[in-house]
Amino acid sequence: MKLRPVAEPDLVLFQLLRTDPDFWGLSWPGFADPGEPARRLAKDGFFSDGNSWLVAEHDAEAVALLNWRTASFGVPRLSWEIGIVVVPERRGQGIGWRAQAMLCDYLFTREPIQRIQAGTRVENIPEQKSLVKAGFHLEGRIRAAEFSDGEWRDGLLYSRLRTDPSPEIP
Structure with missing residues (x-):
């Protein structure tokens, strides 16, 4: 598996994020403009100071979309919050934890950040297990x-701190 920038063929996945609650999974925020991803790709390639995306690819297939954005806790630009959406037919195959661990390694190498955090719903047990496998530690419940x-x-x-060990990724 590898991480790569968003490309034009990936736009269909970003359109599904905006139009298909089953593609998103838990916490779907509702319908949004399906044309926005094409405009975003043309504008900045899905890279900006406060909200960027990469694609996890396995055997030339896009298997997950990864996001990092300014964290709601901590000092801006010294911490990030990440998120992931694994393509529904690829869920449960270990893609999520590997992709999130790879994203953390990329971000810790790329910038002098100290902290990466991720949130999930209490009932999202698979994501909780994925975060722990990716080297994250539970900090607590946010009511x-x-x-x-x-x-x-x-x-x-x-959260995962720069000083936390990176898991071995097979």
Whole structure:
């Protein structure tokens, strides 16, 4: 598996993020402009100071979309928050933890950041396991962290520090 920049063939996946709740999975934020990904690719290639994306690719197939953005905790530009969406038919195959570990290694190599964090829903057990395998540590429960499906839901916050060991990625 490798990480690479977003390319034109990937736009269909970004359009699904905006139009298909099953593609997104838990925490789907609702419908959004399906034309925005093409405009974003043309504008900045999905790289900006506060919100960037890469694609995880396995055997020339896009298997996950990875995002990093300014963290809600910590000093801006000294910490990032990451997110991932694994293509539905590739979930449960170990792609998520490997891709997140690779993204952390990339970010720690690229910038003098100290902290990378990730949040997930309390009921998202597969993502919790994935984050731990990717070298993250549970920091705690964030009450009423997200409004979804008509109610406020708790989340869990995980972090990986520069000084934490990187997991071995097969």
